[in-house]
Amino acid sequence: MSAVAGQVAGPGEPGAPLLEVRDLGVSFLRRGRPPVRAVEGVSFTVEAGRTVGLVGESGSGKSVTALSIMGLLPRRGVATAGDVRLAGESLVGLPDAALREIRGRDVAMVFQDPMSSLNPVVTVGLQLTEVLRRHRGLSRPAAREAGVALLDRVGIPDSRRRMSSFPHQLSGGMRQRALLAMAVACRPRLLIADEPTTALDVTIQAQILELLAELVRDAGTALLLITHDLGVVAGVCDEVHVMYSGRIVESASRRDLFRAPRHPYTHGLLGSIPRLDTPRGTRLEAIPGSPTQVLAWERGCAFQPRCGHALDVCAERSPELVDTGRHRLRCHNPVGDPVGARS
Amino acid sequence: MTGPPLTPVPASGPAALSPGALPLPEDEVRATLKGDAWRRLRRDPMAIVGAVLVVGFVGVALAAPLIAPYSPTETPGLGQVTPTTIPGPSSEHWLGLDNLGRDEFSRIVWGARQSLVVGVVSLLLGATVGIVLGLLAGAVGGWVDVVVMRVTDVMLAVPGLLFAIGVAALLGASLLSVMIAIAVINVPIFARLLRGSMLSVRESDYVVATRSLGISPGRVVFGHVLPNSLSPVLVQGTLTLATAIVDAAALAFLGLSGTDPAVPEWGRMLAETQRFLASAPHLAIFPGLAIVAAALGFTLLGESLREALDPKYRR
Numbered sequence: 092m093s094a095v096a097g098q099v100a101g102p103g104e105p106g107a108p109l110l111e112v113r114d115l116g117v118s119f120l121r122r123g124r125p126p127v128r129a130v131e132g133v134s135f136t137v138e139a140g141r142t143v144g145l146v147g148e149s150g151s152g153k154s155v156t157a158l159s160i161m162g163l164l165p166r167r168g169v170a171t172a173g174d175v176r177l178a179g180e181s182l183v184g185l186p187d188a189a190l191r192e193i194r195g196r197d198v199a200m201v202f203q204d205p206m207s208s209l210n211p212v213v214t215v216g217l218q219l220t221e222v223l224r225r226h227r228g229l230s231r232p233a234a235r236e237a238g239v240a241l242l243d244r245v246g247i248p249d250s251r252r253r254m255s256s257f258p259h260q261l262s263g264g265m266r267q268r269a270l271l272a273m274a275v276a277c278r279p280r281l282l283i284a285d286e287p288t289t290a291l292d293v294t295i296q297a298q299i300l301e302l303l304a305e306l307v308r309d310a311g312t313a314l315l316l317i318t319h320d321l322g323v324v325a326g327v328c329d330e331v332h333v334m335y336s337g338r339i340v341e342s343a344s345r346r347d348l349f350r351a352p353r354h355p356y357t358h359g360l361l362g363s364i365p366r367l368d369t370p371r372g373t374r375l376e377a378i379p380g381s382p383t384q385v386l387a388w389e390r391g392c393a394f395q396p397r398c399g400h401a402l403d404v405c406a407e408r409s410p411e412l413v414d415t416g417r418h419r420l421r422c423h424n425p426v427g428d429p430v431g432a433r434s
Numbered sequence: 435m436t437g438p439p440l441t442p443v444p445a446s447g448p449a450a451l452s453p454g455a456l457p458l459p460e461d462e463v464r465a466t467l468k469g470d471a472w473r474r475l476r477r478d479p480m481a482i483v484g485a486v487l488v489v490g491f492v493g494v495a496l497a498a499p500l501i502a503p504y505s506p507t508e509t510p511g512l513g514q515v516t517p518t519t520i521p522g523p524s525s526e527h528w529l530g531l532d533n534l535g536r537d538e539f540s541r542i543v544w545g546a547r548q549s550l551v552v553g554v555v556s557l558l559l560g561a562t563v564g565i566v567l568g569l570l571a572g573a574v575g576g577w578v579d580v581v582v583m584r585v586t587d588v589m590l591a592v593p594g595l596l597f598a599i600g601v602a603a604l605l606g607a608s609l610l611s612v613m614i615a616i617a618v619i620n621v622p623i624f625a626r627l628l629r630g631s632m633l634s635v636r637e638s639d640y641v642v643a644t645r646s647l648g649i650s651p652g653r654v655v656f657g658h659v660l661p662n663s664l665s666p667v668l669v670q671g672t673l674t675l676a677t678a679i680v681d682a683a684a685l686a687f688l689g690l691s692g693t694d695p696a697v698p699e700w701g702r703m704l705a706e707t708q709r710f711l712a713s714a715p716h717l718a719i720f721p722g723l724a725i726v727a728a729a730l731g732f733t734l735l736g737e738s739l740r741e742a743l744d745p746k747y748r749r
Contacts, residue, residue: 159648187651195648202646208641212661221657222647273647 102261107179108136109313129155130337142314144328152337153317162190176348198227199274204287205266209258216254226277241272264295336393342419353425355400470741481738487598487731495550502540506698511535520714530716552682553675559617564624572632573655586622594619602690612691631663665743672736676729
């Protein structure tokens with residue numbers, strides 16, 4: 092127990108990023124049919140204290156990536172490839188017991204739907220103290236005090252009494268705050284937030300994002316923020332990776348991505364957001380079609396059928412991820428290049 | 435003199451539900467899932483009828499020595515019974531006499547005790563084994579799950595009562611073997627129910643969230659999965675009491691519960707007096723009504739409980 096803890100909590104390889112995901116692949120096996128490749132060749136790093144966004148529409152493999160990092164995907168029926176390293180130590184192939192030591196203490200996760208992410212028959216306090224007792228070895232009364240302090244920290248009023256509340260007695264925003272309290276209870280070094288604001292009202296969204304940013308800033312926690320909301324990305328992320336159909340199609344700093352999106356998909360995503368300065372009555376640009384359910388990278392680019400920028404080569408050859416200096420890009424004909432210049 | 439008090443009705447009742455009760459301020463309401471279900475139960479007329487029947491049945495069973503005017507073996511009407519005339523209800527013997535001159539009312543009251551014991555013991559036995567098996571299948575999964583589920587498949591493939599007859603016959607005619615037989619046919623029902631419920635709860639967001647915090651599998655199962663999987667088992671338990679009482683009567687009717695006359699059994703009372711059906715129909719009607727009332731009580735209560743506990747069932 093302590094041996095594992097020492098390994099992971101220790102400095103690891105000098106200079107290694109806090110989280111390094113290398114060539115991650117996840118396939119769901121199906122009986123008698125080819126497996127569904129949900130994620131393929133995904134690589135990125137998250138440095139301590141930084142916020143990295145993972146963006147994409149439903150089914151692009153964002154959540155599967157997150158669950159795979161946490162080791163929460165079922166072992167049976169799922170094939171994973173690649174490597175996930177936390178402070179230089181590989182998490183792939185660690186036994187369950189070792190993973191459980193890390194989960195909740197070094198890496199924690201916040202889920203999308205606060206309505207269903209709390210156990211309905213157990214009090215908030217019990218669920219919160221469970222983590223504290225598990226990882227910080229606190230006694231019951233000490234865990235209770237620490238739990239009250241945590242609820243205060245995430246801005247839940249009347250925290251002492253809220254400890255004995257059941258989840259359904261709290262509003263959605265309060266529940267997400269309580270879930271955040273559980274996630275940061277042991278001061279994890281990496282927090283993965285999977286669409287933390289999607290299920291909330293817009294005003295509450297802002298509060299939760301603000302709180303998230305604050306917790307991360309104060310504790311120097313690295314944050315991997317998974318979202319489909321580019322507004323959220325613009326607000327908090329340092330770096331952004333855009334995923335489409337299981338692969339990263341564009342990576343850049345927030346500044347570069349929003350100033351000059353290169354991939355037609357990113358371009359389309361940004362174009363489909365209403366802006367205050369667009370004249371009324373202008374049609375929003377939508378990306379035509381919907382994402383294909385089967386990973387479609389075998390023959391050409393998966394985005395090609397929906398792409399207004401597609402060339403002939405896009406249907407023939409799958410583009411590689413190319414570093415262009417400010418962007419990493421998976422496209423034969425990026426926006427901003429003279430047409431056909433790079434094919 | 436009106437009818438006999440088969441089921442003593444509590445004097446309060448609907449009066450307790452004051453219609454003008456003000457809603458308490460939100461802070462004062464210790465609203466829990468259970469509290470919520472409890473409130474819905476109290477407003478459900480079916481639940482109230484069921485509860486009255488159940489309370490009556492259990493009350494009669496527990497207080498049998500106080501309620502029954504005679505012991506089950508006494509023959510106060512010995513002189514009045516001839517092979518052709520068996521006196522029916524009278525002011526002296528409320529439900530009449532049976533073919534041996536025993537007081538039918540006393541026999542039915544004492545019989546409630548047997549039915550309750552058989553029902554509760556076979557339920558506890560069957561539910562315990564079933565819950566343990568279901569827990570194993572649902573929590574461990576893998577080959578344990580496969581083995582447990584195939585065994586329950588086989589057991590469920592045989593009609594329940596037929597299976598129970600086989601088990602009881604194998605164990606020899608006694609009340610104990612009836613209880614074991616009924617327990618056995620209920621084991622696969624509970625195992626399957628709990629396993630299915632656990633499988634769906636195991637995939638729920640809060641279980642994944644709990645696992646993401648590094649909580650051990652044992653705590654996840656016992657602290658989170660199991661408590662959320664138990665309400666269908668509770669409902670099934672109530673319904674099972676009803677079927678257990680009917681099944682026990684059926685097995686007794688078939689002569690599988692022993693022949694001790696000091697232990698009156700409703701099913702056996704029916705069997706022993708069926709020859710006199712034409713001349714003394716009260717000997718069939720009253721034990722039959724007792725079986726129906728007891729089973730109906732648990733069924734109504736169980737169904738109302740299902741509706742109260744399952745939000746999807748709400749109308």
